[in-house]
Amino acid sequence: MSKVKEVIPGLVLCIVIACFSILVANKFTLFGAGTFAIIAGIIVGNIGTGKIKRFNAGTKYSESKLLYYAIILLGGTISFHSIVEIGLSGVIFILLQMAVTLLAALWIGKKLALPENFRLLMASGNAVCGSSAIAATAPAIQAEEKEKSLAITVVNLTGTVLMFILPLITTLLYKNEMQPSSAMIGGVLQSVGQVVASGSMVSEVVKEEAAVYKMVRILLLSVVIYGLMRYSKKAPVEKSKKIKLPIPWYISGFLLLCALHSIFAFPILLQGIIQNTGSFLEVIALAGIGLRVQLRDLVEQGGKVAIYTGLLTIVQILAAALLIAWLIL
Numbered sequence: 001m002s003k004v005k006e007v008i009p010g011l012v013l014c015i016v017i018a019c020f021s022i023l024v025a026n027k028f029t030l031f032g033a034g035t036f037a038i039i040a041g042i043i044v045g046n047i048g049t050g051k052i053k054r055f056n057a058g059t060k061y062s063e064s065k066l067l068y069y070a071i072i073l074l075g076g077t078i079s080f081h082s083i084v085e086i087g088l089s090g091v092i093f094i095l096l097q098m099a100v101t102l103l104a105a106l107w108i109g110k111k112l113a114l115p116e117n118f119r120l121l122m123a124s125g126n127a128v129c130g131s132s133a134i135a136a137t138a139p140a141i142q143a144e145e146k147e148k149s150l151a152i153t154v155v156n157l158t159g160t161v162l163m164f165i166l167p168l169i170t171t172l173l174y175k176n177e178m179q180p181s182s183a184m185i186g187g188v189l190q191s192v193g194q195v196v197a198s199g200s201m202v203s204e205v206v207k208e209e210a211a212v213y214k215m216v217r218i219l220l221l222s223v224v225i226y227g228l229m230r231y232s233k234k235a236p237v238e239k240s241k242k243i244k245l246p247i248p249w250y251i252s253g254f255l256l257l258c259a260l261h262s263i264f265a266f267p268i269l270l271q272g273i274i275q276n277t278g279s280f281l282e283v284i285a286l287a288g289i290g291l292r293v294q295l296r297d298l299v300e301q302g303g304k305v306a307i308y309t310g311l312l313t314i315v316q317i318l319a320a321a322l323l324i325a326w327l328i329l
Contacts, residue, residue, distance in 0.1 A: 003057075010058015010288070014066075017041055017287035018280065033279075034197035034286045038160050041290020055291070062288030063131065066281045068250035071192055071218075073278030074211060075257030077271060083212055083258070089327040090183065094216045097187045100319040101127040101312075102224070106231075108311050112304055117143040120228045121151035126312060128221045129214070130155050130190035131289065137225050141232040150305075156293045158309050159190040166317075167201040173321065180324045181206045186213025187323075188316050193286045218251055 021036035028036075045059075102123045109119030124137040131152045138148040166188060170181035181202055186209070189195045195214045199207030257274075260266075266274070 006057035007061045010055035011062055013055055014062040014284045014287040018283040021283055033283045034193055037283045037287040038290040041287045042293050045291040046295050059288040059291045062285050067193060067285035070278045070282040071250045072253035073274050075254035076261050076274035078258055079262040086212060093183055093323050093327045096323055097320055098127045101316055104315040105312055109308055112308050117141055117147045118151055120232060124224055124228055125151055125155040125190055128224050129218050133221055137228055140225050140229040153293055154309055155190050156289055159194040162189055163194050163198040166198050176202050178205050178209055180328050182209035183213055183324050183328055184320050186210035187320050193282055
């Protein structure tokens, strides 16, 4: 009960921001509710409310658990036929895009003399799934809490900016055509929530297909963590041990619902309930992410981190554009 009481204040704050964002999104339909939720969360969090300790447990719960539940429910709106649609070229695109991101994050960070753990966390967060990947990678490489917090802040802020930029890029390059636009958004953006929010700015079809590209990246999370742990100089003991490469529990749930929907074809009413519930949980989670982004922490790190993030982002976008031109167009 004590843990529940700790979560409630922050969770209620996230829900209030989510409801406000949904109302605003209904008036200004250009941007989704998730976009407004992140922006509102950042504003509230940096004004001062988000720094109060009593909200921390609830915002952390919202940005992690609720987002995972939203991912599971997303499976009820996608069939395996949709996953197959990206085809072999789509899978190859994801593998190459992730490889470029990982190598660029490690190489650029090394050239800028940034700490190894920070580089590893940024590699994981950008290549796979943002905060979740960073949180999963940190204990494997023995990263400090401060390093993890900084990486999460940088990745969340970068992803928030990219949410607005990538729809403009897909409009200019691909005229919002589904496959290349979905590949760009689903292959570059860090978190599932950001992918869905950015995709929704283009179209519902792009949003769903971009989420599929994103799911393929998330399925490779354990492999990426294992590779980074082997690379890390601070994890010599683990290198000699055999470790399991499990699929994250929320991906198992996603695949289970996806399988059930593929086999039984859920009724339209049930699909609507699943989609609406998942969307609401997602907006709450994005509010939690926004509340936990502290701009001051980023500013304190100086220009080196900004240069690193900017160069890495440019490499990701250029690599995605070249790979899409080669494999998908």
